[in-house]
Structure formats: structure tokens, C-alpha cells
Amino acid sequence: MNTADLGLPVAVPSTALFTDQYELTMLQAALRSGTADRRSVFEVFTRRLPEGRRYGVVAGTGRVLDAVENFHFDDTILGFLRERGILDGPTLDWLADYRFRGDIWGYPEGEVYFPGSPIMRVEGTFAEAVVLETVILSILNHDSAVAAAASRMAVAAGDRPLMEMGARRTHELSAVAAARAAYVGGFHVTSDLAAGFRYNIPTVGTSAHAFTLLHDSERDAFTAQVDTLGSGTTLLVDTFDVTEAVRTAVAVAGPGLGAVRIDSGDLLLIAHRVRQQLDELGATKTKIVVTSDLDEYAIASLAAAPVDAYGVGTQVVTGSGHPTCSMVYKLVARADGNEPGAPLRPVAKKSMGAKSSIGGRKWAARRLDEDGVAEAEVIGTGPVPADLTDQLLQVPLVSGGKVVAREPLDATRSRHIAARAGLPLSATQLSRGEPVLPTEFV
Template identity: 70%
Template sequence: MVHTSGLRVPPVDLGDGTALLTDQYELTMLQAAIRGGTAARRSVFEVFARSLPAGRRYGVVAGTGRLLDALEAFRFGPAEVDFLESRGIVDEPTARWLEKFRFAGDIWGYAEGDCYFPDSPILVVEGTFAEAVLLETLALSILNHDCAIASAASRMTQAAGGRPLIEMGSRRTHERAAVAAARAAHVAGFATTSNLEAGRRYGVPTVGTSAHSFTLLHDSERHAFEAQLASLGAGTTLLVDTYDVERAVRTAVELAGPSLGAVRIDSGDLGVMARRVRDQLDALGARDTRVVVTGDLDEYGIAALAAAPVDGYGVGTSLVTGSGAPTASLVYKLVARSDSAGRDAPMRPVAKRSAGKPSRGGRKSAVRRIDGHGTAYAETVSTGEPAPGPRDRVLHVPLVRGGEVVGREPLRDARDRHRAAVAELPPTALQLSRGEPAVPTEFVNGGPRHLG
């Protein structure tokens, strides 16, 4: 469920607003539609991916909560309108229209944390052409980034096999993207982040201890460990690979005792080093001290350490770059529109026919088909009303109704939903080897699954 009974989740303050986080052609289309008398035609846009990144078995919906916050802040105030008029981007009638703009339409979507597949209609926006077309870049910029990060994070979470993961990629991406990445990773199963703004803004648990520079600051490794233990207590994590790992582990246990929280290894052959450190810790009586590894890990590196005595992983660069797929390649396409401005005017399907990038007309609904063992076996997309079986899931939930956000929820709900969504996928979904999407997309009204 998207709604949480008795709990109102407040929007995040986005400061100066989001109206200019867009492309100019949306405003030039708006102006031309106003002049041509078509701006008020009822329209339906859908967000979908024609394919998943090469070899991926499923995608993860993330960024929905951020999109709802951004939508509420999507207002053209005096500063935005003055900028647009002074640059000659819009004419005077369009500027006056923008001053009064408030999205008053409806939005449905796959709930955040759910999985998606090629051609899944993960977002449906319905309103006038004028108000719906303005949301294209806003929706795609948020969803393309966050879905890419969450999809990579989910693969890493599955590879970790229940061992906790730390998101620590802030220094490898744009400062604002780092906050969004930490949120998306948490949706897909990462336990914590090093990013404090993600903790403040979204409530993601934060962690952090020290870097090699802290050890190098001191006259000896012993002095550095003593200072950290005095400040953070014996439960802290000591970084043991600045100089000699064996000596560092011995010093760490000598100073902290067997209650030392963890040691971190950031270089070398992590599998070999983890085994050596685990054996040494056990021999020194620190059997409960955890071994955490970091250092350019991705899902394949994590999977390779499955048999190693590792208690947790820190992931940076690969996570915040989508592990080779930095965008989900989502598109925002007009699929239906009316011939007049009336709210009850009949809608007609419309679609691109261009080679390589065709779309499929008509407003879609989607159902995930579930067999008697609780495993998903098909994604049924249709232009009619959904017809779920007794075990099936209708995938669209209301997010905005009449311009009012109704689908905001706590981040933990999306996190729980993702765990359940992955659990219902067939076993092939969790393979890291290249392969087809784990669940095929079927169109009730005919036509090929792959559109381009």
C-alpha cells in the first residue's frame, strides 16, 4: 500500500523551486499549443523503458518520492517568469499562463521499490497537454537517475547475500546526485550511507569513522588508533591497511580489546586479506570483531567475496554510476489525447511510428501475473481495464489526484516493498550473468513485446 494509515509524510523543502529544471522545448511547445488552441486538450503521457541495460534481468523503480516533492515545488514565480521573458523564450500570453500554473491532473505509477521490465508503464500522467508536457524533463531526470542507481544497488544487495552494504559514493559524483543516490540505494537494500544530507533529508542511517589521512596525521598508527578509540569508543571501525595489515590488527586488538567493533580493509586482494585478518582476529580472541571491505567494489566483486569471511561491504563509484548503466533510458511519450478541451471528450490513442523508436498508443494498465508458488511469470500490459487473477498484482497506484499528492509514503515502505518484489521474481532474476529479462512483458491487445 502507498498510503500509511494515520501518518502524513511531509514534502522535502527544495529551496528555490524546480520549474526551470527543464528543457526549453517544453516551453516552446507550450507556447505554440496555446497559440494553436490545442493546449487544453486532454492528454496522457507514459514513462517506460524500451529495454533494460544489456544483460540486466529487472529494473527497480526509485525516485517517486523525490518526483512528488519536485512536482509540488514546480512553480513559475516572478524570478522564473522574468528570466523567460527577458531571454525571449516565451511570449507575454505564455508568461501569464505560467504565472498561474499548478498541475491539476492525475498521476499513477508503479509504487517505489517495485520492479519493472521492458515496456512497463511505470508512470502515467494525465491532464491537459499544457500541464502534462511541462513535466517531461522533471520526471525523466529524476526517474532515470534514481532507477539506474536502485537497479545497480539491488544487484549488489542480492550479491551480498544478507551482509550489510554501506553507500559511500559521494566523492565520485555531483554533490546533489550523491544525496539522491544514497536514497535510491537505501530503497534497494543498502543499510547505511556516508552522506549526511541524505540522513537529514530522507532519514537514511549514516555511518563513518576515518580515512587513511587520519592515520597519516599521527606520529604512529598506534597513536591514531588511540585517538579514534578515545573519541568513538571500542565499537568503532579501525582502518588497518595504511601500512602493515597484520601489525595494525594486532595493535587494534591490543588497544581496544576483544570488543573492537570492526576493522576495515581498503586495498589488496580483499578475499585473501579478509581470510588472514579473520584468522588473526580469532586467534587474538576478537571473534566478534567484524571485517568490512571497501575499494572499487561492484556486484561482481561482491559476489566473488561470497565465500570470504566478510561481514559488510562499502561501495562507492560503481553504485553512484549505476555500475555501468548510469541511466535507465526511460522515455516520456504521449500515448493518448482528445480532439477537444472538454474533460469528458473521448480520448484517441496516438503513437510514434519512427523506425527504431516506435511507441504504443493508448493509456495502459499493468498486472504482474503470479503463479501458485508465489512467483511472477508475466507482466501483462493492456489498454483496457486490468483483469487480475486471484494471485496477481495490479501495479499502478495513485500518486497525484486532481493536482494533490496522495502517494507520498515513508522511505521504509519503499524499502520493504522492494524486498517483497524481488522475492516474487523467478530465480533467474538474481543471476549476474547476461540474460533476458526475468519476467516477459505481454500485451493483451497484440503486437511485439520489443518496440525497438
């Protein structure tokens, strides 16, 4: 959900310069050669998953729709392109009236994907579709990487809540996008207020070590926080001595203390000791929150610990070692002429090595076994087999230039949980492995 959904005013800047120069120079050359109006089909896909990952997560679709809708060239942008001598006059005149008027299909946000999956398909004239390449890829590559990491962390956490706390570990705008993607992947709240404002994600936060150090004693700091936020707050107990801090925290807040947070040390050992101490002090319902450079492996290692929630920062906003999904945007079909009804002809890059592609407009379906569990990602360019018509994955996102698939962020989060649950059980293994589903081209 964005601020428009909340009825809040927001300035929406143009996304037209979130592009590489060669897209606009290709446009200029195509206008000169007379090929700019040829109907074209571009597809977004990845040739492989990040090493060791068993599935990918589609995230950022909602942001792509916003970006496409706001992709236009105002006088300031056109003036910049003119002053730099990047484009000629006719091309600038063409861009002055630019709006995407084509169609976009794609996997719905939150769905899982595999190597070769046609995650998004953009159809229109070559001119109107080619200029969207960079902005679409930059959003999908970043957000899908974060969502995939978040999904793995959610698997490791089980029923325990996850808090996204990585805003200070990435670019300030990336932090907002990362919080959104983490929520799609299974996180519950974010510490980033911009993300809460823009996308209506629940926010959380209490205090840092600086607040404790500000006061003359730990007791004074705890008292100030409890007086302000109530006894249900979370007190940070590892600034000095954890055992003494827990004792002080319960003395100040009483047995109704909401939670204590541990941010350093041997989290497994300390969590067990703190749980025992809290119970002995009568704070049996006080929860334990752990932070401190967690990733999916650290979270899994704490599965047997008396931990109630995890706060994750750096690793989730950077994709836990894989900050991009290596998605590409390739022309897979184009018309032989400029006439609206000219038939499409498959085209593909046929270079040596791993960078070749498969031509043709593609459909995608997920074949299920007799128990209803996914067993293959099936991709084709011809007629869809009758037994797969109910398992088609792509949905219309933009039709005739109009966005037709906006949805609440909670819907994408629920979709991901359901999609992940429909995969073979081995999808939840954190150990390195091959994609959990094979990709079959038919």
C-alpha cells in the same frame, strides 16, 4: 522521508527550470493553436532494460512527487524567461498561475519493472503535463539506475550489510539522490550526511587514511580514535602493514574492538588472514569491513570470505556501468477537442526502427503461476481480464493535483525486497541475460 516529515525547516526551491526549453516552446505554440487544453495522457516507460539486466527497479517516485508539487514559476524565473526572449507575454502570464492539477498513476516505488512497463502515467491538459517531462525523466532515470545496481549488490551480499559511500564520486546533489535510491535497492546505511538529514537514512563513518598519516604513529591514531569513539569503532588497518595494524588495533581497543576495515589489496586473501589473526588475538567478535571499488561481481566473489559488511562507492552511485535506464515520456492518448468530456484517442509514434511506441492509456498487471511466482508482465489498453484484477500494479500518486501517495522510505525498501522475492529464481543471477519476465501486450 524528507525533512518535512521530521519537522525540520527546509527551503524548497522551485523545480520549474529543471526542464528543456522545447517543452515551454511547445506550450507556447499549443496556446496559440488552441490545443493546449486538450486532455492528454503521457506515459513513462523504457523500451529495453540495460544490456544484460534481468529486471529494473522503480526508484525516485517520492522525489518526483516533491518535484511536481514544487513546479511553479515565480517572478525570478519568469523574469529570466522574459529577459532571454524565450517566451511571449501570454505564455508567461499562463505560467505565472501554473500548478499541476491533473492525475498521476504509477508503479509504487520499490516495485520492479520490465520493458514496456507503464511505470508512470501523467494525465491532464497537454499544457500542464508536457512541461513535466524532463524533471520526471531526470529523477526516474537516475534513481532507478542506482536502485537497480544496489539491488544486484544486495543479492550478491546476501545477509551482509551494505554501506553506500559514493558521495565523492558524483555531483553533490546526485550523491543525496543516489544514497536514497541505494537505500530503496537494499543498502542499509550511507556516509552522506545530507542524505541522512533529508531522508532520515542511517549514517555511518569513522576515519580515512589521512587520519592515520596525521599522527606520529599508527598506534597514536588508533588511540585517538578509540578515545573519541569508543572501542566499538572501526579501525582502518591497511595504511601500512595490515598484520601489524591489526595487532596494534586489538592492543589499543582490546578484544571488544568493533571492526577493522580493509580498503586495498587482495581482499579475499587478506580477509582470511585478518580473521585468523583476530581470532588468535581473542577478538573473535570483531567484524571485518571491506571497501575498495566494489561492485556486485566483486561482492559475489567474496561470498566465501569472512567478511561482515561491504562499503560501496563509485559503482553504486553510477549504476554499476548503467547510469541511466533510458526511460521516455510519451504522449499515448489525447482528446479530439478541448471539452472536458471529449473522448480520448490513442496516439503513438510510428517511426521506423526501435523508437516506435504503442498508443492508448495502459494498465499493467503481473501474472503469477500456480506457485505464486511471477511469470509475465501483462500490459493492456482494454478491459482488465478478471484473473488479473488482483495483480494490477499501478496506484494513484497524485489526484486533482494533490499528492496522495507519500510514504516512509523504509516502506519502499521493504516493497522492493518483497517484489524481488516474487520473481523467478533466475532474477538473482548476476550473469548477463534477458529480462526474467516477458512483457505481453493484450
